[in-house]
Amino acid sequence: MQERLVAAAREAATRAYAPYSHFSVGAALLGEDGQIYVGCNVENASYGLCLCAERNALFHAVACGCRTFRALAIVAPKPSTPCGACRQALAEFCGPTLDIFLAAQDPAVPVTRTFLADLFPNPFTC
Numbered sequence: 001m002q003e004r005l006v007a008a009a010r011e012a013a014t015r016a017y018a019p020y021s022h023f024s025v026g027a028a029l030l031g032e033d034g035q036i037y038v039g040c041n042v043e044n045a046s047y048g049l050c051l052c053a054e055r056n057a058l059f060h061a062v063a064c065g066c067r068t069f070r071a072l073a074i075v076a077p078k079p080s081t082p083c084g085a086c087r088q089a090l091a092e093f094c095g096p097t098l099d100i101f102l103a104a105q106d107p108a109v110p111v112t113r114t115f116l117a118d119l120f121p122n123p124f125t126c
């Protein structure tokens with residue numbers, strides 16, 4: 001599973017639109033339905049309109065009807081964790097035991113495994 005997700009995230013990162021940060025990110029989210037939903041970061045000259053790869057993948061999955069998830073892979077120039085907004089969005093749909101694989105674009109760099117609860121122990125809830 002990890003290898004498939006990381007490969008899908010690497011491919012998604014190649015489609016990122018990052019002319020300002022030059023930090024291309026890809027994400028691949030494994031749904032409970034067995035499908036892999038991908039996203040990449042999309043930047044905008046008005047920075048507030050940018051969309052992270054993780055939320056892009058999550059929103060793509062939700063638009064396709066998937067609401068529960070098993071794992072997430074994130075690929076960036078160096079292994080990087082989701083931003084706070086992405087952590088909160090993931091917490092809305094994913095349990096604290098969501099597997100998260102952090103990988104670099106260079107396949108020689110080892111992949112790190114963590115869990116959503118480790119990155120975001122106290123999400124906001126209503």
